[in-house]
Amino acid sequence: MTAIGIISLDNYDDIIDRMDDKYVSALNTLITTMISDWANDNHIFYKRINSERYFFVAKEADVDRMKEHQFVLLKQVKEAEINSEFVLTLSMGIAYGDAEIEKIGEIAQNNLDLAQARGGDQVVVKDTDPNAKPQFFGGNTDGTIRRTRTRSRAMSLALKKIFLENQKVFIMGHRFPDMDAVGAAFGIAGLAKLANREAYVLLNREEVNPDMTRCLSELDKYTELSEMVITEKEALQKIDHRSVLVMVDYHKPSLSISQTVYDAFEKIIIIDHHRRGDEFPNKPLLTYIETSASSASELVSEFIQFQTNRKIRLPKFVPTLLLAGIYVDTKSFAVRTTGKTFDMASFLKTQGADIALVQYLLSSDLDSYLSISRLVARSDYYRKDIVVSVADEREVYDGVTVAKTADTLLSLNGIHASFVITKQAGDVIGISARSSGTINVQTIMEALGGGGHFTNAATQIKGKTLDEVQQELFQELDKLERTKE
Template sequence: MAAIGLISIDNYDDLIEKKDDKQVSYLNSLITTLISDWASENHVFYKRINSERFLFVAKYSDIERMKEEKFQFLTRVRQVAEKNDLALTISMGISYGEESFEEIGEVAQNNLDIALVRGGDQVVLKEAKEEAKPQFFGGNTDGTPKRTRVRSRAMSTALRKIFAENQRIFIMGHRYPDMDALGSAFGVAYMAMMSDKECYIILNPKEITADIQRALEELKKYPELERFVITGEEAVNLSNEESVLVMVDYHKPSMSISQAVYDEFDKIAVIDHHRRGDEFPDKPLLTYIESSASSASELVAELIQYRASRRSQVPKFITTSLLAGIYVDTKNFTVRTTGRTFDIAGYLKNQGADTSLVQYMLSTDLDSYLMISELVSRSQHFREDIVIAAADEDRVYDSVTVAKAADTLLSINGIHAAFVITKQPGDLIGISARSTGKVNVQTLMEALGGGGHFTNAATQIKNSSIGDVENQLRAELTKNEQ
């Protein structure tokens, strides 16, 4: 059985940016030597197709052997890179099967795209069958930022074109939305307003957390914006053939606020900052997933920046909500920030974002504080630098409280990963996972049906108990150590 693969040097342009010709030549020689040695060891035929891409063909039996070794080549590349003081990582997309080479090659290309969207430094392997599930290997380093202003501007233009071709724009975040989901939703709504289109933001009144409730109370001061908010049932009734759905801050259909709304739309756009997983909309009109971004709010605010004229004044509620979304996902600008994050925050502040209102929206009331303290008190060490807090089986917690408890545990000196397990609304058992970067919580949560970021992830499990879920988590942590 044949296998086709593509190799990408994740950050080649950044590596050569400030190097002279001699250094670039040495780097290319190093990369070629690494890949040539790997190909010889594994009986692989390869060809360099451009400065940062390689194509290879192999027997599936050889790929299977590499799979059993968890593609140790990724580790070897990192080790050699560290010795040479280089931020060098690679990604692979591999496919195999009895299908035509054309079909196998297309799946391999798609697998590589997924690997890059997920942050690079990993292998995505998937059989060339529609029903096959991808397998992920590596991803043991946080992603290198690859977002460029050119790409952001292109995405802004593409979204503008999609809006121009449709009459009604529907915007939906994930269940139990946080301020990042709400802020990015209102940001997209503002872009729809700039295109003179009808726009609607879908919320479920039964799935509103405390911070979103405070934001909605503030929204009442802006009746021209409040009218955008509708329920899933209303969205289904309002949609027509000239409607498009924009998914913000998530990309897994099963996490939609309303599954009925998602099923209603053939035309879908995705704007997200979480690492892409297996579950994904079929043939979206636009996919803007940047795992190097701090938040969906950062991505949307940047899109607005490219759309708005210098004289444009974004409504205060929208700029404040976008800034609150960035605050939430960066833990007050302490994690997952880049220079772009601060640039966007400065832009929002100049546009009238109210930081005191942000603090109010994100504040914690006494009851929530006591619940957080209780969860923290139930934590136990899995090992010296990893803690697990399992709540009482009879108490239901909202996702915001659980996330804050995980953040609190991670702030303790010497803790590099924290997991909080609670019962959540809808008869679900949820895990909120946080990491300083020494543990990849995303792959752990993916193994349990969830996903997220390298340092910030979660999952929800149906028809289970806190005890069973804790055992599953401990088993995955043990497997991860091997």
Template sequence: MNSKNNGTFSPGFFKDPNIYLPIAIAAVLLLISALVSVTAGTVKNIIVFALILIAAGLITYALFAMKNLTKNYMLNLASEVESVQNEILLKMPIGVIIFDEGSTIKWLNPFMQKFFFKKDLIGNDLKELDDDLYQLYQEFQENDEVKEKSLYWEDSYFHVFSLPEERTLYFIDVTYYGEIAADASNNRLVIGNIMIDNYDENSTMISDRRKSTVDNFMMKQLSTWAGNHDSYIKRFDDDKFLLITTYGELVKMEEDGFDVVDTIRETTSKANFPLTISIGLSYHEENEEASLLSISDLSQSNLDLALSRGGDQVVVKTQSSKARYYGGKTNPMEKRTHVRSRQIANTIANIFETNDSFFVMGHDYPDMDAIGACLGIRRIAEMNGKQCYIILNESRINGDIKRLLVELRKDEKINEAIITPKEAEDMIDSESFLYIVDVHKPSITVEPDLIEKFNNIIIIDHHRKGEEVPENVLLEYIEPYASSACELIAEFFEYQDQNAKQINRIEATTMLAGIIVDSRNFSLRTGSRTFDAASYLKSVGADSLLIQHLLKEDLSDYIKRNHLISRVEFIEPNLGIAAGEEETVYDNVTAAQAADTLLSMRDIDASFVVFLRSDKRIGISARSLGNVNVQTVMEELGGGGHLSNAATQIEDATVSEAIDMLKDVLLGDNKEDS
């Protein structure tokens, strides 16, 4: 660089003492020599004096020449640097955009110009030109600490730098390295486990010849599908397969919605040999480290999750990401066996025999199934000589449960067993056991915070399993094809001590009411074992008249239900949404009944009722005939349930906002299906 002083050029190195001191000393010595020569007076001295003057003149001339040459050199260098800078701005693959006080483009170089179709960019607002770049610019402006970011834009990779004070963005084209990173990401290993859900049940009923035909068909279908995705598949058991693929192919599989699941189900169903498959897949995220063993283990866990949700679906999940679900378009087929039920019943009995402190609770705003399941567990504990306390928040119950509590409190032992969450907290110790029934998500239980205090948790539920489960689960019995939790628990009584005091009238009545409510009068998810459980409960004293009394509807609720139905809106053919007013509170039962009633109407395949709950959250009750998977819809909104019966609760939202969220999910799902 050059500097200026009073208009005269002065290179910086002339100010260096290592330069000017020797020159100054040399000048002084020359001057002394000249004076000595003159005072000596001889001819020789005069000649020496003349030579000294000539040398001094030459040195002075050389210094001025050096100064001029240096000045010209620096000026030329500055000119060349400026020229190179201009060349870089205009020709190098580096983009520059300069903005004015807002987001209006003040100047950009030709490299950036070529990415826009519009030729005249200067003076235009970036917001109107490109959404991606505008969002990036806003991120830089809103956070001064962020100085650089990576960007994939217009089929190219960029590293973008921000100079906030200059209001300038620099774009470094790193497409070559970005493509290498993308290839590495797409080539990440994906491990999958595949299982034929109902192979054993079907293969035992056919001849060996037909079984061989079915085996060949399944292998061909899966091999063709894997081959189309450049993947490796290996059969290691009659109903189990190993899949090895890459992340890039997994993305394509997800884009196709894992169509092999639908193909196998539909083809085998037409051949009168219905088979479904479940798949669990896992890989490692780019920002996490994972061994092949951990990926394989998680893949198996994802398969187990798919099976616990009823099968006929795919679960994709990594260590740090939420699960992604595909399929699950059919109601789960009954695979529960009496052997499995007996094993669970014996395990529960053994737990009661060898421990002393027990508690049971269901979901928030419990229904007949949740209360009936709690009563069933309490009775099994009593049959094994132990006390089990029912945790209930009586400030958060509906009208039918209030009527039930009046009947329950007539039984002294049941009345003593019903406690509040606060009372339970004071009674819990490190050895206490908690039974969670008719629910497995901690966030929607009677008291979520209480769950963390238990080291031993047992889950008995009939809803399709989601990601949210408690820690410290000792035993899990989730059977999504059962009609209700009461059905599952009713089967346990067969394997208890028959000499102990059996279930009484009010307990049997409540459990039967739970089955009736959840199966919608034996019309939904009802199998032969549902009727077996109902028959057993009826045989031990379940009172049908009392059930009718407990399930009677208030006139005001009836009017509210019809009012909700009258507000139905069709957003797509055969999809109906009914919504309550913003300030009007509806209870869960009224909303659920409204959804059920809507579903019975012609031309409605799925119904959704959106309403304000008493706890100020927005509830959505969803029902379908089976061709719309309302479970996955509700899961996207934080809820869950069954394929044809699901719900959710949304916090910090209004009814209209919840409707918009629901529509976004529904319309998005319909677009994907199409």
């Protein structure tokens, strides 16, 4: 079967931006030489399209050979000496099958888009069969920062335009929402109100973690905001042809607070910072997935920055929720933090964010602390820099406690990755995974049916015991070890 591939350099423009012309010329020659040698080794025809993009045609057997060698070109490009402070990475989209050449090329392009939406430095391979699942290779570098002030402003204006074309804006986060999902949701609701549109935030108060109960109790003190909160039943009664749904802090429909509400919408907007997975809405109106961002709250804060001024401001509690969302996802600015993250934190403070209230919303009670301590005590080494904690099968834990335990284990000296396996509500086994950045926990969780971020991921598995899930996790870690070897 014919295979078509598209190769794209993820951060070429950033690397050559301040590079001397003679080094740019040398860089282009180096890249072309590496790709040419790789193409010759795999017996494929390739052609350079422009400075940062290449195209190749191969056979399915050639692709199988590339898979067997784990697309060694990814590693070769990253390790190249390029006289730059940045690390050069590339992404690749490959498709093959019995379909028409036009269709194969279209799927190859979609695969490249998916690879770059997931943070780059990886290859996505997929058969043209509609039922085939994409295969992922690489992804061992955290997301390249592609977000610029110009692009953020353009997205903010595009979002406002869609709001003005509709009358009702519904916002929904993932099931068992965390502070980031709630903060981003009310930030979007505030923007909808600035556009004089009806705004509704869908929440299921029966599916909230203990930490969020404190947040919702505080939210109820603000009538203007609490009136935006609606249930699934109320949402279904209000949805009409002039309604749009905004998905915040997630992009997989199956993770929606209400699948029924999601299915009721034709017009959908996605704002997320997690690496994109295979499951994705069909033809959304607007997609803004930035894996380099610390949180969805950071992305929404940028939108607000372009639509507010000294006279036009959001209710004071909204900047507080957004700042709390950034605090949670950055572990108090310890991980996934860039200069933009601090810029947005500073902006939210000028908008009235209350630091003391943020600390109150994020504080833990004694029972939660004791639960975390019990899980930490049950941890053991998989190897000297990876620890795994498996809970007592008689206890059920909420997602926040499990996530905090994984964070606590990762903070220990010499630990580069942590995994916490527990029973959770709904008769499922959950795994919360954390990494310091040297291990891609997202790909490990994806192999177990979950997903997330390069350094922060999770999964939920039904119909299995804690021991069975632990063995599956060890199998994936063993595969990781063999790949490195």
